[in-house]
Amino acid sequence: MKMLALVKFIATQPQIKRVYLINQDYSFGQAVRAAALGMLKQHRPDIEIVGDELHPLAKVNDFSPYVAKIKASGADSVITGNWGNDLALLLRSAADANLQAGWYTYYASGIGSPTAVRQTGLAHKVFAVIEGHSNMQMRDSLDADYRARFGGSFNVPRARLLMDMLHDAVVKTKSAEPKALAAALSGATRATMYGSTATMRASDHQVLQDLYVVSFGPLESGMKFDEEKTGWGWKTAGVVKAADTALPTTCKMAAF
Numbered sequence: 001m002k003m004l005a006l007v008k009f010i011a012t013q014p015q016i017k018r019v020y021l022i023n024q025d026y027s028f029g030q031a032v033r034a035a036a037l038g039m040l041k042q043h044r045p046d047i048e049i050v051g052d053e054l055h056p057l058a059k060v061n062d063f064s065p066y067v068a069k070i071k072a073s074g075a076d077s078v079i080t081g082n083w084g085n086d087l088a089l090l091l092r093s094a095a096d097a098n099l100q101a102g103w104y105t106y107y108a109s110g111i112g113s114p115t116a117v118r119q120t121g122l123a124h125k126v127f128a129v130i131e132g133h134s135n136m137q138m139r140d141s142l143d144a145d146y147r148a149r150f151g152g153s154f155n156v157p158r159a160r161l162l163m164d165m166l167h168d169a170v171v172k173t174k175s176a177e178p179k180a181l182a183a184a185l186s187g188a189t190r191a192t193m194y195g196s197t198a199t200m201r202a203s204d205h206q207v208l209q210d211l212y213v214v215s216f217g218p219l220e221s222g223m224k225f226d227e228e229k230t231g232w233g234w235k236t237a238g239v240v241k242a243a244d245t246a247l248p249t250t251c252k253m254a255a256f
Contacts, residue, residue: 020051020075032081063093083107088116095120118230124217133234204251
């Protein structure tokens with residue numbers, strides 16, 4: 001679903017013409033790679049895939065050889081599911097090589113990653129796909145309260161949504177019995193932290209909600225909050241509505 005959101009955003013960016021894929025060589029990285037290849041072919045068949053790289057998980061200390069290949073390919077954009085040091089070191093090597101490509105990631109918003117992005121100086125060239133961020137209008141003060149208490153943003157809004165939906169089901173059924181809760185959650189709706197509506201799909205209990213493609217850069221008008229005391233914050237670049245994130249499923253919930 002996250003790749004579908006990224007690709008649907010990329011499809012609206014006509015300047016993107018040459019894409020390089022680089023991912024960690026294990027099940028998740030391989031899944032990101034496969035989804036990118038299939039969805040780009042479907043939604044932007046004109047884009048040329050100029051590189052497709054899998055590298056060892058958490059074993060590469062110097063990404064400069066990989067970045068050299070990306071630069072030589074002429075890629076204007078890179079898609080990666082990398083996280084942790086594999087993302088931070090990759091971006092630092094890109095900055096060192098003055099690679100000015102756009103980076104489309106899953107985890108640039110994860111704890112520690114905003115600091116790594118800030119150190120690269122790649123302002124608004126690193127994108128992430130997330131459920132929302134601190135510089136969006138919110139329906140209550142949870143994020144601000146969290147910042148005051150812990151010094152950082154509440155960057156896992158799906159965790160809050162999960163507990164809100166479970167709370168609703170407990171109140172509705174007056175029960176903590178699993179089957180009763182499962183039945184109450186089937187098809188349930190709930191407002192997200194950002195005021196849009198999330199729905200738990202009855203067929204497989206997959207939550208469908210708006211996903212946002214965001215970029216990271218210096219604070220500007222409309223951006224109140226930075227991340228990790230970097231002076232940089234998230235800015236919405238595009239939104240993919242909940243219905244447009246839905247993918248087919250072979251799962252089927254058992255009868256309650």
